[in-house]
Amino acid sequence: MKRLLILAAIAALASTAAFAADVEAGGKVFKAQCTACHAIVEHKKLIGPSLYGVVGRKAGTEDYPYSEANKNSGLVWDEATLDKYLTSPKTVVPGTKMTYAGLKNDEQRANLIAYLATVK
Numbered sequence: 001m002k003r004l005l006i007l008a009a010i011a012a013l014a015s016t017a018a019f020a021a022d023v024e025a026g027g028k029v030f031k032a033q034c035t036a037c038h039a040i041v042e043h044k045k046l047i048g049p050s051l052y053g054v055v056g057r058k059a060g061t062e063d064y065p066y067s068e069a070n071k072n073s074g075l076v077w078d079e080a081t082l083d084k085y086l087t088s089p090k091t092v093v094p095g096t097k098m099t100y101a102g103l104k105n106d107e108q109r110a111n112l113i114a115y116l117a118t119v120k
């Protein structure tokens with residue numbers, strides 16, 4: 001009984017958090033929006049660089065022919081930077097060759113970034 005109460009309390013807390021990031025849902029977003037151009041296999045480049053271990057990585061450091069804009073951006077792909085970048089890549093990295101318009105849905109973006117953080 002006590003355990004049930006604790007579980008109920010945890011569930012209530014989780015549902016009040018703005019977006020309790022959902023890694024599984026984020027994986028689906030990745031599949032739908034990113035796999036056309038990105039692999040999450042270490043160092044495997046497709047149209048874009050591998051996103052394996054991307055969270056916390058310095059921009060432009062994979063084995064990949066980056067644009068000057070991406071390579072010289074000086075960015076580190078932490079959660080906050082990724083959040084801005086994935087909302088509108090061309091705003092954060094003007095001149096990027098990533099032809100992706102951006103993911104405007106806040107919840108989907110949060111889930112996607114939570115998913116990316118698990119891929120390492």
Ligand code: HEC
Nearest residue numbers: 033034037047048049059060066067070096097098099100
């Ligand atoms: C149409 C192809 C395409 C799609 C779709 C796409 N990307 Fe990209 N992405 C690229 C290319 C090309 C680059 C390299 C950009 C450059 O060098 O200017 C890139 C670069 C990146 C980088 C910078 C990586 C680094 O090593 O500096 C991140 C992060 C990224 N993409 C994340 C994503 C995510 C997450 C998605 C899905 C929401 C996505 N991209 C969708 C093509 C794409």
